Amino acid sequence: MNGGAWKGFSFSFSLIFVASSLWGAPPEKVTDEAADSALESVREALQREVYGMNADREDLLAKAFSTAPEFGPARWNQGFVKLGSGDWLKVGAKPDQRRQMMLKEYEKRRASAGDSIAGQMQLADWCNKHQMTEQERVHLARICDLSPHHPVAQARLGHMRMGSEWVSIADRRNLQQRDAAAKTAAAKWTPIIAKLGELLSSSDQSKRMYAVEHLKQIEDWQALRTLQAIVGQQGESQEMLVLEITAKINRPEAVVEITRHAVFSPSLRVRQAAVEKLKACRRDHYAPMLISSMYTPVVSRVALTALPNGRLAYRHEFLREGAENQELLVLETQYQRIARLGGDREETASRAIADAQVQAAALETAAQRQRALTTALNDRIGWVLSETMGVKLPALPDEWWAWWSNENEVFVAGSKYVNTIAHTREVQLVDASTGLTSNLGPGVIPDGQVRGPRHEWLVAGTLVWTEQGTLAIEKVLPGDCVLARDVDTGELTYKPVLRATVRPKAQLLRLDVGNESFETSAGHLFWVSGEGWLKARDLRSGMLLHTADGPIHVKQLREGTVDVTYNLVVADFNTYFVGKQKILSHDNTIRRVTDAIVPGLQPE
DSSP, X not given: OOHHHHHHHOHHXXXXXXXXXXXXXXXXXXXXXXXXXXXXXXXXXXXHHHTTOHHHHHHHHHHHHHHOTTOHHHHHHTTXXXXXXXXXXXXXXXXOHHHHHXXXXXXXXXXXXXSSHHHHHHHHHHHHHTTOHHHHHHHHHHHHHHSTTOHHHHHHTTEEEETXXXXXXXXXXXXXXXXXXXXXXXXXXXXXXXXXXXXHTOSOHHHHHHHHHHHTTOOOGGGHXXXXXXXXXXXXXXXXXXXXXXXXXXXXXXHHHHHHHHHHOSXXXXXXXXXXXXXXXXXXXXXHHHHTTOOOOOEEEEEEEEOTTXXXXXXXXXXXXXXXXXXXXXXXXXXXXXXXXXXOHHHHHHHHHHHHHHHHHHHHHHHHHXXXXXXXXXXXXXXXXXXXXXXXXXXXXXXXXXXXXXXXXXXXXXXXXXXXXXXXXXXXXXTTOOOEEEEEEEOOOOOOOOOOOOOOOEETTOEEEETTEEEEGGGOOTTOXXXXXXXXXXXXXXXXXXXXXXXXEEEEEEEEETTEEEEXXXXXXXXXXXXXXXXXGGOOTTOEXXXXXXXXXXXXXXXXXXXXXXXXEETTTOEEEETTTTEEEEOSSOOOOOOOSBTTBOOO
16 A cells, blocks of 8 residues: 555545644744743743743743733733734623623624524624624524535635635645645755665665764654655665654654554554554544544445436446545436437437446446555554554444544534535437547536534533623523634634534533532543643643633542533634633534643743
């Protein structure tokens, strides 16, 4: 198996790699001398947070504020949000009277708006008119839930069509920047690594040792792809060297490359070594990309029917299921008879059927090859997962999807989105003619269902911090703006809720932290300062939870009640704050890979 198979069947892997490189992007460089000093004070303050040194943290943030009063990271970590007017507002303070009146009117209109395309568009238009852009996009997004390819809603959200997908302009720009950065890195490293690669294959032992020594000095994760392409392809021992170099680089991108070795290396020895390296990595840095890269083998269906217009139609459908959605490819050929005087209708029809049979046979052969490749890829991925997770399951996608959902205490509500791509062509068959003239006209025909959300949960009554103060989680609705933090930059602001969800009764855990207690599902994620996102069941006494005001200690974790639970999906940052102490919580989406040890603090 080679990388070509990966590209063909697991595009999600490459997208995750791209995303992981973007999520770790540092904030814009500060050039002002005062801001430089403030930035250093903020970094020191966040480092103190790792050790629970709250007093030092506050003193350093105060120092940063006095040095540069408008420096965002200092104000964010002091619990301030920057408004559109440019003013700073302390978390918990009420917005001005005009804003409060506008929010009340919005809530009134939201309550009466129907959950239909027309109702949501009317509400979005009202929000646009009154400059409530965050709420506007919530209702445009709901329209896209109801009609995934609604052109007006997608355009107003700033999305562009790329094949069968809608992509935001920002995401497309980021992908282009990522591609440009990859080309720059390749241009930088190719001549260096190529020269060392030549020395590595030299018959002179001293030259080989020189090459190995200098290759081992590479610490730039952006060199890894070039390293594998030039050195790793030379043989097993060379790929083992690349793996050794990769494993020393403490970056999420390096974990992705180790995973590639574990799945795609032609050498069993390399694959086994890569698996051992993965065992030392965080599961959430590689397991999601592996599990989302498993697909069911393609199922095909053929039909030949007579259309109302008198034409024959040959339709060939190919369906496969992934972790998040289903993919349906529809190929249709319509045969049009061009009648001639004295022509034989039955003979022309027989030629149409014969052409359809030839096409069907060729496509079924291709589908069979694809099934074999899919099965082989699933076998490799299943083996890596079994070895690293210590779980013995067959290499069947649905087994691993179910296991991962159970491991993270999530489930999928509703049907998976069906991403449908259709190509049509017309073939004209002239009576008593041996030739075929065709006009291929590809087109994308969208279809599908709304994908059911994944769920991790908090009990009713859990306080959520919103723009208007605290609100019980079961009362939070799409369009409400909740306090959220970007874990990479540390930015603190209000972001709109896109979706609110409810789960039937289940066993909960009671978390005693600081001066309060609340109940949560075992899989709900909280940020532990110095470690990152941890599930509630993995929290231990003495750990420090990140809050908007500084770290607080976990006292104990114990069995809770059995009750109905709730969760949110929050735009952009995918976080929100809960409890009286403003504890940072993850929303109901898959967590992103991040290097941050405290929100806003990246390793140097």
